[in-house]
Amino acid sequence: MADIFTIDIYAYAVMSNHLHVVLNVDSEKAKNLSNREVCERWHQLFKGTLLTHRYLNNEALTKPQLAVVEDKLDLWRKRLHDISWFMRALNEPIARQANAEDKCTGRFWEGRFTSQALLDEKALIACMTYVDLNPIRAKIADSPETSDHTSLQRRIHAIQKQQSQPASLAPFIGSSSQTNAGEEGVPFELKDYLTLVDWTGRAILSDKRGLIKNDLPPILSRLGISHDLWLQLANNFGKNTSGLTGSPEKAKVAAELLGYQRVPRVGQNRQYFS
Structure with missing residues:
Protein backbone atom coordinates (compact mmCIF):
# COMPACT_ATOMS: atom_id res chain seq x y z
CA MET A 1 0.00 0.00 0.00
CA ALA A 2 2.91 2.35 0.60
CA ASP A 3 3.85 1.88 -3.07
CA ILE A 4 0.29 2.44 -4.30
CA PHE A 5 -1.01 5.41 -2.30
CA THR A 6 0.80 8.73 -2.18
CA ILE A 7 0.69 8.45 1.60
CA ASP A 8 3.98 7.90 3.46
CA ILE A 9 4.09 5.59 6.46
CA TYR A 10 6.09 7.16 9.26
CA ALA A 11 5.35 4.61 11.99
CA TYR A 12 3.02 1.74 12.79
CA ALA A 13 2.29 -0.81 15.50
CA VAL A 14 0.02 -3.82 15.14
CA MET A 15 -1.36 -5.03 18.47
CA SER A 16 -3.59 -7.98 19.32
CA ASN A 17 -6.87 -6.12 18.85
CA HIS A 18 -6.02 -2.77 17.24
CA LEU A 19 -3.39 -0.98 15.20
CA HIS A 20 -1.81 2.45 14.99
CA VAL A 21 -0.35 4.19 11.93
CA VAL A 22 1.34 7.57 11.54
CA LEU A 23 0.84 8.82 7.99
CA ASN A 24 1.92 11.76 5.86
CA VAL A 25 -0.39 12.69 2.98
CA ASP A 26 1.47 13.78 -0.16
CA SER A 27 -1.26 15.33 -2.31
CA GLU A 28 1.26 17.00 -4.64
CA LYS A 29 2.72 13.63 -5.57
CA ALA A 30 -0.76 12.37 -6.50
CA LYS A 31 -1.35 15.44 -8.68
CA ASN A 32 1.91 14.78 -10.55
CA LEU A 33 1.11 11.16 -11.40
CA SER A 34 0.27 10.48 -15.02
CA ASN A 35 -3.17 9.06 -15.83
CA ARG A 36 -1.56 5.73 -16.64
CA GLU A 37 0.26 5.64 -13.28
CA VAL A 38 -2.98 6.38 -11.44
CA CYS A 39 -4.74 3.58 -13.29
CA GLU A 40 -1.94 1.07 -12.71
CA ARG A 41 -1.80 1.86 -9.00
CA TRP A 42 -5.56 1.62 -8.49
CA HIS A 43 -5.80 -1.72 -10.33
CA GLN A 44 -3.36 -3.23 -7.83
CA LEU A 45 -6.00 -2.84 -5.12
CA PHE A 46 -9.35 -2.78 -6.90
CA LYS A 47 -10.85 -4.35 -10.03
CA GLY A 48 -11.33 -1.15 -11.97
CA THR A 49 -13.74 -1.02 -14.89
CA LEU A 50 -13.89 -2.58 -18.34
CA LEU A 51 -12.96 0.74 -19.92
CA THR A 52 -9.99 1.40 -17.60
CA HIS A 53 -8.61 -2.07 -18.42
CA ARG A 54 -9.02 -1.36 -22.11
CA TYR A 55 -7.24 1.97 -21.53
CA LEU A 56 -4.27 0.23 -19.91
CA ASN A 57 -4.14 -2.30 -22.75
CA ASN A 58 -3.86 0.59 -25.23
CA GLU A 59 -7.09 -0.39 -26.98
CA ALA A 60 -8.81 2.19 -29.12
CA LEU A 61 -11.46 4.17 -27.25
CA THR A 62 -14.02 6.61 -28.57
CA LYS A 63 -13.96 10.19 -27.30
CA PRO A 64 -16.98 9.61 -25.02
CA GLN A 65 -15.36 6.44 -23.64
CA LEU A 66 -12.08 8.24 -23.06
CA ALA A 67 -13.93 11.03 -21.24
CA VAL A 68 -15.51 8.43 -18.94
CA VAL A 69 -12.06 6.95 -18.24
CA GLU A 70 -10.57 10.37 -17.49
CA ASP A 71 -13.39 11.18 -15.06
CA LYS A 72 -12.78 7.88 -13.29
CA LEU A 73 -9.03 8.50 -13.11
CA ASP A 74 -9.61 11.97 -11.63
CA LEU A 75 -11.68 10.31 -8.90
CA TRP A 76 -9.03 7.64 -8.25
CA ARG A 77 -6.27 10.27 -8.15
CA LYS A 78 -8.08 11.96 -5.24
CA ARG A 79 -8.52 8.64 -3.46
CA LEU A 80 -4.81 7.86 -3.72
CA HIS A 81 -4.10 10.61 -1.17
CA ASP A 82 -7.22 10.06 0.94
CA ILE A 83 -6.65 8.57 4.41
CA SER A 84 -10.18 7.16 4.50
CA TRP A 85 -9.52 5.13 1.36
CA PHE A 86 -6.12 4.10 2.69
CA MET A 87 -7.72 2.75 5.87
CA ARG A 88 -10.49 1.07 3.88
CA ALA A 89 -7.93 -0.72 1.71
CA LEU A 90 -6.05 -1.75 4.85
CA ASN A 91 -8.97 -2.86 7.02
CA GLU A 92 -11.31 -4.64 4.61
CA PRO A 93 -8.90 -7.47 3.64
CA ILE A 94 -8.07 -8.03 7.33
CA ALA A 95 -11.79 -8.27 8.15
CA ARG A 96 -12.42 -10.73 5.32
CA GLN A 97 -9.46 -12.90 6.32
CA ALA A 98 -10.46 -12.91 10.00
CA ASN A 99 -14.07 -13.83 9.19
CA ALA A 100 -12.88 -16.65 6.93
CA GLU A 101 -10.62 -18.01 9.69
CA ASP A 102 -13.42 -17.76 12.26
CA LYS A 103 -16.02 -19.11 9.81
CA CYS A 104 -18.37 -16.23 10.54
CA THR A 105 -19.83 -13.14 8.91
CA GLY A 106 -20.59 -9.60 10.04
CA ARG A 107 -18.65 -6.61 11.28
CA PHE A 108 -15.07 -7.33 12.34
CA TRP A 109 -13.85 -3.88 13.36
CA GLU A 110 -15.61 -2.15 16.24
CA GLY A 111 -16.11 1.05 14.26
CA ARG A 112 -14.56 3.59 11.95
CA PHE A 113 -10.97 4.56 12.66
CA THR A 114 -10.18 7.70 14.63
CA GLN A 178 20.19 19.76 6.85
CA THR A 179 17.85 18.60 4.08
CA ASN A 180 17.18 19.74 0.56
CA ALA A 181 14.05 21.80 0.00
CA GLY A 182 11.13 19.58 -0.94
CA GLU A 183 12.71 16.38 0.41
CA GLU A 184 10.04 14.30 2.13
Missing part, protein backbone atom coordinates in the same frame (compact mmCIF):
# COMPACT_ATOMS: atom_id res chain seq x y z
CA SER A 115 -7.54 10.19 13.55
CA GLN A 116 -5.80 13.36 14.61
CA ALA A 117 -3.70 15.90 12.75
CA LEU A 118 -0.04 16.26 13.80
CA LEU A 119 0.80 19.88 13.09
CA ASP A 120 4.48 20.23 14.05
CA GLU A 121 7.66 18.33 14.86
CA LYS A 122 6.87 17.98 18.57
CA ALA A 123 3.51 16.39 17.88
CA LEU A 124 4.98 14.16 15.18
CA ILE A 125 7.86 12.77 17.24
CA ALA A 126 5.67 12.29 20.33
CA CYS A 127 3.08 10.35 18.34
CA MET A 128 5.69 8.22 16.56
CA THR A 129 7.34 7.31 19.86
CA TYR A 130 3.97 6.53 21.44
CA VAL A 131 3.11 4.23 18.52
CA ASP A 132 6.48 2.46 18.35
CA LEU A 133 6.51 1.80 22.11
CA ASN A 134 3.02 0.29 22.25
CA PRO A 135 4.29 -3.26 22.91
CA ILE A 136 6.56 -2.03 25.72
CA ARG A 137 3.76 -0.12 27.41
CA ALA A 138 1.52 -3.18 27.08
CA LYS A 139 4.30 -5.26 28.68
CA ILE A 140 4.47 -7.74 25.79
CA ALA A 141 8.03 -6.67 24.90
CA ASP A 142 10.94 -5.42 26.98
CA SER A 143 12.99 -3.63 24.33
CA PRO A 144 12.47 -1.87 20.97
CA GLU A 145 14.19 -4.64 19.02
CA THR A 146 11.81 -7.28 20.45
CA SER A 147 8.70 -5.17 19.81
CA ASP A 148 7.16 -7.30 17.07
CA HIS A 149 4.97 -5.85 14.31
CA THR A 150 6.27 -2.30 14.70
CA SER A 151 7.99 0.06 12.29
CA LEU A 152 10.70 0.56 14.89
CA GLN A 153 11.66 -3.11 14.88
CA ARG A 154 11.84 -3.07 11.07
CA ARG A 155 14.17 -0.08 11.13
CA ILE A 156 16.40 -1.71 13.78
CA HIS A 157 16.58 -5.01 11.88
CA ALA A 158 17.62 -3.15 8.73
CA ILE A 159 20.46 -1.50 10.68
CA GLN A 160 21.53 -4.83 12.19
CA LYS A 161 21.72 -6.33 8.69
CA GLN A 162 23.61 -3.25 7.47
CA GLN A 163 20.82 -2.50 5.00
CA SER A 164 19.35 0.81 3.94
CA GLN A 165 16.17 2.05 5.60
CA PRO A 166 13.07 0.02 4.66
CA ALA A 167 11.67 1.29 1.37
CA SER A 168 8.05 1.04 2.54
CA LEU A 169 8.70 3.40 5.46
CA ALA A 170 9.35 7.12 5.18
CA PRO A 171 13.09 7.76 5.65
CA PHE A 172 14.62 9.86 8.40
CA ILE A 173 16.14 12.81 6.57
CA GLY A 174 17.66 14.92 9.36
CA SER A 175 16.54 18.35 10.52
CA SER A 176 15.04 20.86 8.11
CA SER A 177 18.31 22.83 8.11
CA GLY A 185 10.62 12.27 5.27
CA VAL A 186 10.87 12.31 9.05
CA PRO A 187 12.70 15.55 10.00
CA PHE A 188 15.11 13.94 12.49
CA GLU A 189 18.24 11.81 12.45
CA LEU A 190 17.47 8.09 12.73
CA LYS A 191 20.19 7.57 15.36
CA ASP A 192 18.69 10.35 17.49
CA TYR A 193 15.25 8.77 17.21
CA LEU A 194 16.59 5.36 18.23
CA THR A 195 18.28 6.97 21.23
CA LEU A 196 15.01 8.67 22.14
CA VAL A 197 12.83 5.55 21.98
CA ASP A 198 15.42 3.47 23.84
CA TRP A 199 15.63 6.10 26.61
CA THR A 200 11.84 6.42 26.75
CA GLY A 201 11.31 2.66 26.77
CA ARG A 202 13.69 2.28 29.70
CA ALA A 203 11.85 5.06 31.52
CA ILE A 204 8.52 3.31 30.98
CA LEU A 205 9.82 -0.06 32.12
CA SER A 206 11.75 1.27 35.12
CA ASP A 207 9.12 3.81 36.12
CA LYS A 208 11.80 6.53 35.72
CA ARG A 209 14.16 5.11 38.36
CA GLY A 210 17.81 5.95 37.74
CA LEU A 211 17.13 8.46 34.97
CA ILE A 212 18.89 11.80 35.15
CA LYS A 213 16.33 14.45 34.31
CA ASN A 214 18.90 16.85 32.89
CA ASP A 215 20.39 14.19 30.61
CA LEU A 216 17.80 14.45 27.84
CA PRO A 217 18.13 12.76 24.43
CA PRO A 218 19.19 15.15 21.64
CA ILE A 219 15.71 15.38 20.10
CA LEU A 220 14.11 16.51 23.37
CA SER A 221 16.86 19.05 23.97
CA ARG A 222 16.45 20.43 20.46
CA LEU A 223 12.67 20.72 20.78
CA GLY A 224 12.77 22.01 24.35
CA ILE A 225 10.54 19.29 25.82
CA SER A 226 11.02 18.59 29.52
CA HIS A 227 11.58 15.15 31.03
CA ASP A 228 8.22 14.96 32.82
CA LEU A 229 6.21 16.40 29.95
CA TRP A 230 7.76 13.97 27.50
CA LEU A 231 6.93 10.94 29.61
CA GLN A 232 3.32 12.11 29.87
CA LEU A 233 3.14 12.26 26.08
CA ALA A 234 4.98 8.99 25.50
CA ASN A 235 2.73 7.13 27.92
CA ASN A 236 -0.63 8.72 27.14
CA PHE A 237 -0.44 10.47 23.78
CA GLY A 238 -3.86 9.27 22.65
CA LYS A 239 -5.49 10.21 25.95
CA ASN A 240 -3.79 13.57 26.38
CA THR A 241 -4.22 14.77 22.80
CA SER A 242 -6.85 14.71 20.07
CA GLY A 243 -7.98 16.60 16.98
CA LEU A 244 -5.58 19.31 15.87
CA THR A 245 -2.38 18.48 17.76
CA GLY A 246 0.59 20.84 17.89
CA SER A 247 1.54 24.35 18.91
CA PRO A 248 -1.32 26.80 19.54
CA GLU A 249 -0.12 28.88 16.59
CA LYS A 250 -0.21 25.91 14.20
CA ALA A 251 -3.60 24.83 15.55
CA LYS A 252 -5.00 28.32 14.91
CA VAL A 253 -3.82 28.28 11.30
CA ALA A 254 -5.23 24.78 10.75
CA ALA A 255 -8.57 25.72 12.29
CA GLU A 256 -8.86 28.74 9.99
CA LEU A 257 -8.10 26.59 6.93
CA LEU A 258 -10.76 24.09 8.01
CA GLY A 259 -13.30 26.84 8.59
CA TYR A 260 -13.69 26.25 12.34
CA GLN A 261 -15.31 29.06 14.29
CA ARG A 262 -13.14 28.27 17.31
CA VAL A 263 -9.74 26.66 17.78
CA PRO A 264 -10.27 23.29 19.50
CA ARG A 265 -8.16 21.98 22.38
CA VAL A 266 -6.37 25.27 23.05
CA GLY A 267 -5.44 24.32 26.63
CA GLN A 268 -4.17 20.89 25.58
CA ASN A 269 -1.89 22.32 22.89
CA ARG A 270 -0.64 25.10 25.14
CA GLN A 271 0.24 22.60 27.86
CA TYR A 272 2.10 20.10 25.70
CA PHE A 273 3.34 21.93 22.61
CA SER A 274 3.97 25.60 23.45
Whole structure:
Protein backbone atom coordinates (compact mmCIF):
# COMPACT_ATOMS: atom_id res chain seq x y z
CA MET A 1 0.00 0.00 0.00
CA ALA A 2 2.91 2.35 0.60
CA ASP A 3 3.85 1.88 -3.07
CA ILE A 4 0.29 2.44 -4.30
CA PHE A 5 -1.01 5.41 -2.30
CA THR A 6 0.80 8.73 -2.18
CA ILE A 7 0.69 8.45 1.60
CA ASP A 8 3.98 7.90 3.46
CA ILE A 9 4.09 5.59 6.46
CA TYR A 10 6.09 7.16 9.26
CA ALA A 11 5.35 4.61 11.99
CA TYR A 12 3.02 1.74 12.79
CA ALA A 13 2.29 -0.81 15.50
CA VAL A 14 0.02 -3.82 15.14
CA MET A 15 -1.36 -5.03 18.47
CA SER A 16 -3.59 -7.98 19.32
CA ASN A 17 -6.87 -6.12 18.85
CA HIS A 18 -6.02 -2.77 17.24
CA LEU A 19 -3.39 -0.98 15.20
CA HIS A 20 -1.81 2.45 14.99
CA VAL A 21 -0.35 4.19 11.93
CA VAL A 22 1.34 7.57 11.54
CA LEU A 23 0.84 8.82 7.99
CA ASN A 24 1.92 11.76 5.86
CA VAL A 25 -0.39 12.69 2.98
CA ASP A 26 1.47 13.78 -0.16
CA SER A 27 -1.26 15.33 -2.31
CA GLU A 28 1.26 17.00 -4.64
CA LYS A 29 2.72 13.63 -5.57
CA ALA A 30 -0.76 12.37 -6.50
CA LYS A 31 -1.35 15.44 -8.68
CA ASN A 32 1.91 14.78 -10.55
CA LEU A 33 1.11 11.16 -11.40
CA SER A 34 0.27 10.48 -15.02
CA ASN A 35 -3.17 9.06 -15.83
CA ARG A 36 -1.56 5.73 -16.64
CA GLU A 37 0.26 5.64 -13.28
CA VAL A 38 -2.98 6.38 -11.44
CA CYS A 39 -4.74 3.58 -13.29
CA GLU A 40 -1.94 1.07 -12.71
CA ARG A 41 -1.80 1.86 -9.00
CA TRP A 42 -5.56 1.62 -8.49
CA HIS A 43 -5.80 -1.72 -10.33
CA GLN A 44 -3.36 -3.23 -7.83
CA LEU A 45 -6.00 -2.84 -5.12
CA PHE A 46 -9.35 -2.78 -6.90
CA LYS A 47 -10.85 -4.35 -10.03
CA GLY A 48 -11.33 -1.15 -11.97
CA THR A 49 -13.74 -1.02 -14.89
CA LEU A 50 -13.89 -2.58 -18.34
CA LEU A 51 -12.96 0.74 -19.92
CA THR A 52 -9.99 1.40 -17.60
CA HIS A 53 -8.61 -2.07 -18.42
CA ARG A 54 -9.02 -1.36 -22.11
CA TYR A 55 -7.24 1.97 -21.53
CA LEU A 56 -4.27 0.23 -19.91
CA ASN A 57 -4.14 -2.30 -22.75
CA ASN A 58 -3.86 0.59 -25.23
CA GLU A 59 -7.09 -0.39 -26.98
CA ALA A 60 -8.81 2.19 -29.12
CA LEU A 61 -11.46 4.17 -27.25
CA THR A 62 -14.02 6.61 -28.57
CA LYS A 63 -13.96 10.19 -27.30
CA PRO A 64 -16.98 9.61 -25.02
CA GLN A 65 -15.36 6.44 -23.64
CA LEU A 66 -12.08 8.24 -23.06
CA ALA A 67 -13.93 11.03 -21.24
CA VAL A 68 -15.51 8.43 -18.94
CA VAL A 69 -12.06 6.95 -18.24
CA GLU A 70 -10.57 10.37 -17.49
CA ASP A 71 -13.39 11.18 -15.06
CA LYS A 72 -12.78 7.88 -13.29
CA LEU A 73 -9.03 8.50 -13.11
CA ASP A 74 -9.61 11.97 -11.63
CA LEU A 75 -11.68 10.31 -8.90
CA TRP A 76 -9.03 7.64 -8.25
CA ARG A 77 -6.27 10.27 -8.15
CA LYS A 78 -8.08 11.96 -5.24
CA ARG A 79 -8.52 8.64 -3.46
CA LEU A 80 -4.81 7.86 -3.72
CA HIS A 81 -4.10 10.61 -1.17
CA ASP A 82 -7.22 10.06 0.94
CA ILE A 83 -6.65 8.57 4.41
CA SER A 84 -10.18 7.16 4.50
CA TRP A 85 -9.52 5.13 1.36
CA PHE A 86 -6.12 4.10 2.69
CA MET A 87 -7.72 2.75 5.87
CA ARG A 88 -10.49 1.07 3.88
CA ALA A 89 -7.93 -0.72 1.71
CA LEU A 90 -6.05 -1.75 4.85
CA ASN A 91 -8.97 -2.86 7.02
CA GLU A 92 -11.31 -4.64 4.61
CA PRO A 93 -8.90 -7.47 3.64
CA ILE A 94 -8.07 -8.03 7.33
CA ALA A 95 -11.79 -8.27 8.15
CA ARG A 96 -12.42 -10.73 5.32
CA GLN A 97 -9.46 -12.90 6.32
CA ALA A 98 -10.46 -12.91 10.00
CA ASN A 99 -14.07 -13.83 9.19
CA ALA A 100 -12.88 -16.65 6.93
CA GLU A 101 -10.62 -18.01 9.69
CA ASP A 102 -13.42 -17.76 12.26
CA LYS A 103 -16.02 -19.11 9.81
CA CYS A 104 -18.37 -16.23 10.54
CA THR A 105 -19.83 -13.14 8.91
CA GLY A 106 -20.59 -9.60 10.04
CA ARG A 107 -18.65 -6.61 11.28
CA PHE A 108 -15.07 -7.33 12.34
CA TRP A 109 -13.85 -3.88 13.36
CA GLU A 110 -15.61 -2.15 16.24
CA GLY A 111 -16.11 1.05 14.26
CA ARG A 112 -14.56 3.59 11.95
CA PHE A 113 -10.97 4.56 12.66
CA THR A 114 -10.18 7.70 14.63
CA SER A 115 -7.54 10.19 13.55
CA GLN A 116 -5.80 13.36 14.61
CA ALA A 117 -3.70 15.90 12.75
CA LEU A 118 -0.04 16.26 13.80
CA LEU A 119 0.80 19.88 13.09
CA ASP A 120 4.48 20.23 14.05
CA GLU A 121 7.66 18.33 14.86
CA LYS A 122 6.87 17.98 18.57
CA ALA A 123 3.51 16.39 17.88
CA LEU A 124 4.98 14.16 15.18
CA ILE A 125 7.86 12.77 17.24
CA ALA A 126 5.67 12.29 20.33
CA CYS A 127 3.08 10.35 18.34
CA MET A 128 5.69 8.22 16.56
CA THR A 129 7.34 7.31 19.86
CA TYR A 130 3.97 6.53 21.44
CA VAL A 131 3.11 4.23 18.52
CA ASP A 132 6.48 2.46 18.35
CA LEU A 133 6.51 1.80 22.11
CA ASN A 134 3.02 0.29 22.25
CA PRO A 135 4.29 -3.26 22.91
CA ILE A 136 6.56 -2.03 25.72
CA ARG A 137 3.76 -0.12 27.41
CA ALA A 138 1.52 -3.18 27.08
CA LYS A 139 4.30 -5.26 28.68
CA ILE A 140 4.47 -7.74 25.79
CA ALA A 141 8.03 -6.67 24.90
CA ASP A 142 10.94 -5.42 26.98
CA SER A 143 12.99 -3.63 24.33
CA PRO A 144 12.47 -1.87 20.97
CA GLU A 145 14.19 -4.64 19.02
CA THR A 146 11.81 -7.28 20.45
CA SER A 147 8.70 -5.17 19.81
CA ASP A 148 7.16 -7.30 17.07
CA HIS A 149 4.97 -5.85 14.31
CA THR A 150 6.27 -2.30 14.70
CA SER A 151 7.99 0.06 12.29
CA LEU A 152 10.70 0.56 14.89
CA GLN A 153 11.66 -3.11 14.88
CA ARG A 154 11.84 -3.07 11.07
CA ARG A 155 14.17 -0.08 11.13
CA ILE A 156 16.40 -1.71 13.78
CA HIS A 157 16.58 -5.01 11.88
CA ALA A 158 17.62 -3.15 8.73
CA ILE A 159 20.46 -1.50 10.68
CA GLN A 160 21.53 -4.83 12.19
CA LYS A 161 21.72 -6.33 8.69
CA GLN A 162 23.61 -3.25 7.47
CA GLN A 163 20.82 -2.50 5.00
CA SER A 164 19.35 0.81 3.94
CA GLN A 165 16.17 2.05 5.60
CA PRO A 166 13.07 0.02 4.66
CA ALA A 167 11.67 1.29 1.37
CA SER A 168 8.05 1.04 2.54
CA LEU A 169 8.70 3.40 5.46
CA ALA A 170 9.35 7.12 5.18
CA PRO A 171 13.09 7.76 5.65
CA PHE A 172 14.62 9.86 8.40
CA ILE A 173 16.14 12.81 6.57
CA GLY A 174 17.66 14.92 9.36
CA SER A 175 16.54 18.35 10.52
CA SER A 176 15.04 20.86 8.11
CA SER A 177 18.31 22.83 8.11
CA GLN A 178 20.19 19.76 6.85
CA THR A 179 17.85 18.60 4.08
CA ASN A 180 17.18 19.74 0.56
CA ALA A 181 14.05 21.80 0.00
CA GLY A 182 11.13 19.58 -0.94
CA GLU A 183 12.71 16.38 0.41
CA GLU A 184 10.04 14.30 2.13
CA GLY A 185 10.62 12.27 5.27
CA VAL A 186 10.87 12.31 9.05
CA PRO A 187 12.70 15.55 10.00
CA PHE A 188 15.11 13.94 12.49
CA GLU A 189 18.24 11.81 12.45
CA LEU A 190 17.47 8.09 12.73
CA LYS A 191 20.19 7.57 15.36
CA ASP A 192 18.69 10.35 17.49
CA TYR A 193 15.25 8.77 17.21
CA LEU A 194 16.59 5.36 18.23
CA THR A 195 18.28 6.97 21.23
CA LEU A 196 15.01 8.67 22.14
CA VAL A 197 12.83 5.55 21.98
CA ASP A 198 15.42 3.47 23.84
CA TRP A 199 15.63 6.10 26.61
CA THR A 200 11.84 6.42 26.75
CA GLY A 201 11.31 2.66 26.77
CA ARG A 202 13.69 2.28 29.70
CA ALA A 203 11.85 5.06 31.52
CA ILE A 204 8.52 3.31 30.98
CA LEU A 205 9.82 -0.06 32.12
CA SER A 206 11.75 1.27 35.12
CA ASP A 207 9.12 3.81 36.12
CA LYS A 208 11.80 6.53 35.72
CA ARG A 209 14.16 5.11 38.36
CA GLY A 210 17.81 5.95 37.74
CA LEU A 211 17.13 8.46 34.97
CA ILE A 212 18.89 11.80 35.15
CA LYS A 213 16.33 14.45 34.31
CA ASN A 214 18.90 16.85 32.89
CA ASP A 215 20.39 14.19 30.61
CA LEU A 216 17.80 14.45 27.84
CA PRO A 217 18.13 12.76 24.43
CA PRO A 218 19.19 15.15 21.64
CA ILE A 219 15.71 15.38 20.10
CA LEU A 220 14.11 16.51 23.37
CA SER A 221 16.86 19.05 23.97
CA ARG A 222 16.45 20.43 20.46
CA LEU A 223 12.67 20.72 20.78
CA GLY A 224 12.77 22.01 24.35
CA ILE A 225 10.54 19.29 25.82
CA SER A 226 11.02 18.59 29.52
CA HIS A 227 11.58 15.15 31.03
CA ASP A 228 8.22 14.96 32.82
CA LEU A 229 6.21 16.40 29.95
CA TRP A 230 7.76 13.97 27.50
CA LEU A 231 6.93 10.94 29.61
CA GLN A 232 3.32 12.11 29.87
CA LEU A 233 3.14 12.26 26.08
CA ALA A 234 4.98 8.99 25.50
CA ASN A 235 2.73 7.13 27.92
CA ASN A 236 -0.63 8.72 27.14
CA PHE A 237 -0.44 10.47 23.78
CA GLY A 238 -3.86 9.27 22.65
CA LYS A 239 -5.49 10.21 25.95
CA ASN A 240 -3.79 13.57 26.38
CA THR A 241 -4.22 14.77 22.80
CA SER A 242 -6.85 14.71 20.07
CA GLY A 243 -7.98 16.60 16.98
CA LEU A 244 -5.58 19.31 15.87
CA THR A 245 -2.38 18.48 17.76
CA GLY A 246 0.59 20.84 17.89
CA SER A 247 1.54 24.35 18.91
CA PRO A 248 -1.32 26.80 19.54
CA GLU A 249 -0.12 28.88 16.59
CA LYS A 250 -0.21 25.91 14.20
CA ALA A 251 -3.60 24.83 15.55
CA LYS A 252 -5.00 28.32 14.91
CA VAL A 253 -3.82 28.28 11.30
CA ALA A 254 -5.23 24.78 10.75
CA ALA A 255 -8.57 25.72 12.29
CA GLU A 256 -8.86 28.74 9.99
CA LEU A 257 -8.10 26.59 6.93
CA LEU A 258 -10.76 24.09 8.01
CA GLY A 259 -13.30 26.84 8.59
CA TYR A 260 -13.69 26.25 12.34
CA GLN A 261 -15.31 29.06 14.29
CA ARG A 262 -13.14 28.27 17.31
CA VAL A 263 -9.74 26.66 17.78
CA PRO A 264 -10.27 23.29 19.50
CA ARG A 265 -8.16 21.98 22.38
CA VAL A 266 -6.37 25.27 23.05
CA GLY A 267 -5.44 24.32 26.63
CA GLN A 268 -4.17 20.89 25.58
CA ASN A 269 -1.89 22.32 22.89
CA ARG A 270 -0.64 25.10 25.14
CA GLN A 271 0.24 22.60 27.86
CA TYR A 272 2.10 20.10 25.70
CA PHE A 273 3.34 21.93 22.61
CA SER A 274 3.97 25.60 23.45
